Amino acid sequence: MIRHAERVIGAVLSAVFSRFRVRLFRVEGSSMEPTLTEGEYVIVNNFRYPWFGALRRGDVVVFECPHAHHHVLIKRVIGLGGEKVEVQKGQVYIDNQPLEEPYTAAAGTYSWGPFIVPRGEFFVLGDNRNNLCDSHTWGWLPSRNIIGRFWSLY
Numbered sequence: 195m196i197r198h199a200e201r202v203i204g205a206v207l208s209a210v211f212s213r214f215r216v217r218l219f220r221v222e223g224s225s226m227e228p229t230l231t232e233g234e235y236v237i238v239n240n241f242r243y244p245w246f247g248a249l250r251r252g253d254v255v256v257f258e259c260p261h262a263h264h265h266v267l268i269k270r271v272i273g274l275g276g277e278k279v280e281v282q283k284g285q286v287y288i289d290n291q292p293l294e295e296p297y298t299a300a301a302g303t304y305s306w307g308p309f310i311v312p313r314g315e316f317f318v319l320g321d322n323r324n325n326l327c328d329s330h331t332w333g334w335l336p337s338r339n340i341i342g343r344f345w346s347l348y
Contacts, residue, residue: 216237216238216239216240216342216345217237217238217240217256217341217342218235218236218237218238218348219235219236219238219256219266219268220233220234220235220236221233221234221235221236221268223325223327224322224325225267225268225269225320225321225322225325225327225328226254226268226269226270226320226321226322227299227321227322228297228299228321228322229254229270229297229321230254230268230321230344230347234347235347235348236256236268236344236345236346236347236348237344237345237346237347237348238256238341238342238343238344238345239342239343239344239345240341240342240343249271249274249316249337249340249343250271250274251271251272251273251274251288251293252270252271252297253270253271253343253344254268254269254270254271254343254344255268255269255270255271255316255318255335255340255341255342255343255344256268256340256341256342256343256344257269257318257335257339257340257341258339258341259327259332259339260332260333260334260335260336260339261332261333266341267327267328268344269318269319269320269328269329269335270297270318270319270320270321271316271317271318272286272288272293272316272317272318272319272329273288273311273316273317273329274311274316274317275311275312275313275314275315275316276310276311276313277289277310277311277317278290278307278308278309278310278311279306279307279308279309279310279311279317280306280307280308280309281302281304281305281306281307281330282305283301283303283305284301284302284303284304284305284323285301286319287308297321298321298322298323299321299322300323300324301323302319302323302324302330303323303324304324304330306330311334312334314336314337315334315335315336315337316329316334316335316337316340317329317334317335318335
């Protein structure tokens with residue numbers, strides 16, 4: 195009886211979430227620590243931008259990895275189209291200005307760039323800066339790969 199109730203509740207939640215344009219994801223890996231930890235579940239708003247506003251620096255997004263299709267990642271938007279992004283000894287610079295990042299536990303140990311982010315694309319990094327699966331290793335994130343913006347934990 196409990197399994198049946200779980201299925202019914204799951205179906206109802208799925209219907210409600212799809213109606214309100216949100217999706218559920220499980221955090222895998224440590225790339226977003228300390229903000230999000232492995233095993234946590236997140237609610238992602240997948241309204242497209244004209245209805246819910248453009249992405250901004252600092253937004254956390256869920257997306258399909260541009261170089262490993264069907265692999266879903268979660269990272270933070272750091273650089274926007276048209277901006278010059280550079281990382282020097284772990285410090286991020288946007289248009290030659292240091293970026294204040296209170297959400298990271300420790301700075302990265304790498305340098306990268308400078309490069310101009312192409313229009314319609316983003317530079318994304320994990321909050322755990324020494325995790326090696328983000329824009330500093332595979333490049334730009336096209337906007338078409340973005341599934342949605344982090345909304346809440348559940």
